[in-house]
Structures are given as C-alpha cells and as structure tokens.
Amino acid sequence: MGQQARMNFKRLSTGLALFALISSKAGRADGLVARKSPFDPDQTMDRLVRAVEPSGLAVYARIERAAGAAKAGSFLRPPRC
16 A cells, blocks of 8 residues: 555544544543534534644535435434534
C-alpha cells in the first residue's frame, strides 16, 4: 500500500471512529460533552469542519436524517450528523 493510500485509510478510519463515538450512547456515557450551539445547524457544521480539517481530519458527508426519513415515508426532526 502506498503512502497516499495509507494516509487516506488513516483519515477514513479516524473519521469513522469519531462518528461512531459521537453517535453512540456509550460514547456519551464515557464523557462526551454535548453543548447547544448558538448557531444554526449549517453554521455549526461549517465551523466544525473549519476547526477539524487543519488537523488532517476530513468530513466525508453531512447526513440529513430528516430528508432520508421523509423519502422512506417517516418523520424525524431535522438534526444533522
């Protein structure tokens, strides 16, 4: 595996691990701090991306759960992951 492939794999692995930690209830129970943002969801995500990308982390997707639920005929409030 080349150096670029290893770097991409490392970034992907780190991103998936962070996503799993943030989205799991176990992660919250282990000390993850949740805070209400004074910004709307899009601004909050934009700020988060600007904060993590300089350290080499990458945001691969923004998931809009409400839109996915609507396509499936269900309703979810509009939080984003």
